[in-house]
Amino acid sequence: IKTIGVLTSGGDAPGMNAAVRAVVRTALSKGIKVIGIQRGYNGLLNGEVREMDLRSVSEIIHRGGTVLYTARCLEFVTAEGQKKGAEKCKELGIDAMVVIGGDGSFKGARALANLGIPCIGIPGTIDNDIACSEYTIGYDTAMNTAVEMIDKLRDTTQSHDRCSVVEVMGRNAGYIALNVGIATGALAILIPERPYDLDHDIISRMNQTQKTGKKHFIVIVAEGVGHAQELANEIQARTGIDSRATVLGHVQRGGSPTLRDRVTASQMGYHAVNLLEKGIYNRVVAVSADKIVDYDINVALSMHKTIDTMMLDVANTISI
Numbered sequence: 001i002k003t004i005g006v007l008t009s010g011g012d013a014p015g016m017n018a019a020v021r022a023v024v025r026t027a028l029s030k031g032i033k034v035i036g037i038q039r040g041y042n043g044l045l046n047g048e049v050r051e052m053d054l055r056s057v058s059e060i061i062h063r064g065g066t067v068l069y070t071a072r073c074l075e076f077v078t079a080e081g082q083k084k085g086a087e088k089c090k091e092l093g094i095d096a097m098v099v100i101g102g103d104g105s106f107k108g109a110r111a112l113a114n115l116g117i118p119c120i121g122i123p124g125t126i127d128n129d130i131a132c133s134e135y136t137i138g139y140d141t142a143m144n145t146a147v148e149m150i151d152k153l154r155d156t157t158q159s160h161d162r163c164s165v166v167e168v169m170g171r172n173a174g175y176i177a178l179n180v181g182i183a184t185g186a187l188a189i190l191i192p193e194r195p196y197d198l199d200h201d202i203i204s205r206m207n208q209t210q211k212t213g214k215k216h217f218i219v220i221v222a223e224g225v226g227h228a229q230e231l232a233n234e235i236q237a238r239t240g241i242d243s244r245a246t247v248l249g250h251v252q253r254g255g256s257p258t259l260r261d262r263v264t265a266s267q268m269g270y271h272a273v274n275l276l277e278k279g280i281y282n283r284v285v286a287v288s289a290d291k292i293v294d295y296d297i298n299v300a301l302s303m304h305k306t307i308d309t310m311m312l313d314v315a316n317t318i319s320i
Ligand code: F6P
Pocket: 011, 102, 125, 126, 127, 169, 170, 171, 223, 253
């Protein structure tokens, strides 16, 4: 491997810059040239590329977003787009690719791999919904941002004896919601992985808790469950408690990455380039039992992960 391409794809995540930096600097330390591809697979198809040197990744470890920009590329979902991408790699002299993103991005990487371009995937998404990895870059920062926002909401919720229904991101997964719910002492946490019963999981818990003197409430709804405003209306109608809905939205995707995101991203970027240097191709880098590991890309894409039900028990027991 003489030249590698690196891109970020899908939703940006804090820590992606640290991963790009690690890929660039590890590769350069081994005499491997790095081409930075802008705006994900779009940039590959359009030849939006630049050569990366040591200083091209200076001053980015602490910055959110991605200096390579990102996009969701519809053309790359098609066989035609993928073929064009592989041809572009050859034209640009790219011998292997490092793709930082989520499952959709890895499917693109697998397609490139099948067309003869070795690829390594690095999990970068705030959602933590990559099955092969216990951790994804951006997850910690996003959760901490959500907690900070909800702590602010708590002040006003408490002052008015209200109920705040807060929608957090996570696409179809409830990892952010579950952790954030525990960390903010939410009375109820609704996640897509577990169907909920309005009466049992929210209304009766509120009534019961009111009897113990509690007057304000926080309910966390994962976006995969959605309908925060409708839920707030319903809660108000059923309990008489003044309720407000807040959708935290894209603020969760921004901001300076936490230590955990910076360090994990650095380790993953380093590991990805080491694999390529050793001739180990078509893998997804992951965290397992706190160690950096890697899986075959096909295996990684066929894996499933589940919510830790103990976390639900923790929330139900102590957030009352
Ligand atoms: O995958 C990250 C994520 O922020 C999800 O939590 C959310 O569902 C989605 O991206 C939002 O995507 P977009 O930025 O395209 O609105």
